[in-house]
Amino acid sequence: MHILFLGDVMGRPGREALRRELPGLRERHAPDLVIVNAENASGGVGLAPPEARELLALGADVLTGGNHTFRFKELQALMNADHRVLRPANRPPGTPGQGMTVVRTAAGVPVAVCSLLGRVFMEPAECPFLAVDALLASLDPEISHVVVDFHAEATSEKQAMAWHLDGRATLVAGTHTHVQTADARILPHGTAAVTDAGMCGVAASVLGMDPAIIVKKFVTSLPARFELAKGEGTVQGLLVHTDDATGRATAVFPIS
Ligand SMILES: [Fe+2]
Ligand SMILES: [Fe+2]
Known part of the structure; x- marks a missing residue:
């Protein structure tokens, strides 16, 4: 199986970059599943319906969350209705939505995200x-593919x-810091890992935001x-090949 995982989508430039690049990425890499971190997709902070x-609609199979997920309260109803839209699992009991979902590829293989x-x-x-241990313990043992954002x-x-998850997850992808790290690798028991998958957004920026404003704030x-940086966005993330059986x-492969 091929799994495409894309880092934090920063506002409209990030979404437009996905619209532009996803068809080509599909053609070249034939992903069976596309997972996108969407916590910044609406204006750079948060995710609205x-x-x-x-x-x-652009082809993401699952949207993952982050510290900004709950910025727009309208998302709560959507998360409760659509299991493809995740929030972090380790939130207090009673938090709307879900932190894990199981989706099936076109070939029918279940993948937990x-x-x-x-x-x-x-x-x-x-x-x-401890939260991820509990989630994995709750999974049907038949499910061998697990992706963790x-x-x-x-x-x-x-x-x-x-x-912690080596041998228990297919991929552990870091997100949130928006800068792709050069350490994509496979750990001894078969878990692919990267410290940060990177960002889908304007590269000439500070984490996708207008650099002039951020510099002024520091100075x-x-x-x-904060305002989103203007310009054309890039797409970053990684592609993982897996053993279907295990x-x-x-x-x-990092993608940038
Ligand atoms: Fe982010
Ligand atoms: Fe974040």
């Missing part, structure tokens, strides 16, 4: 390590999660309203 529907939030230099969340700030926490230490990764 129109942009969620737009990304699904899970969204998790880190806790280092982040807002409070439940333990992502670990939305976290600290490199150490993201790498620790990859090792002056005054509050500023669900373990056989190859991983």
Whole structure:
């Protein structure tokens, strides 16, 4: 199986980049499943229902979440109605939506996709390590393909999660820091991992935002309203090849 995982989509430039690049990526890499981190898809912060529907219509099979997922309260109803739109699993009990879903490829192979939030230099969340253990324990043992989006700030926490899941997940992809790291690899027990998948958005920016505003904020230490950077977006993420029988990764390729 081929799985395409794309990093945080930053607003309209990110969505337009997906619209432009996804057909070619499909042609070249024939992904059986496309997973997209969508926490920034609406204006750069949050996900609203129109942009969620737009990304699904563009060909995303599952949208994963992050610290900004709940910015628009209208998303709650959509998440409750559509299991393809995830929020981080390790939120307090009673949080709307779901943190894991099982989707089937066109060939009928089930794939579990899970969204998790880190806790280092982040807002409070439940333990992502114990949360993912509980999620995996709840899965039908027939499901061998598991993709985890670990939305976290600290490199150490993201790498620790990859090792925690080595042999139990197909892919552990870091998101949230928006800069693709050069460490895509397969761990000894067959889990593909990358510290950060990167961003779908304007590269000439600070994490997808207008650099002039961010620079001014750092220089002056005054509050500023962030705006999306203007220009053409790029698409970043990774492609994973898997062993259909075991669900373990056989190859991983960064895409930028
Ligand atoms: Fe993000
Ligand atoms: Fe984030």
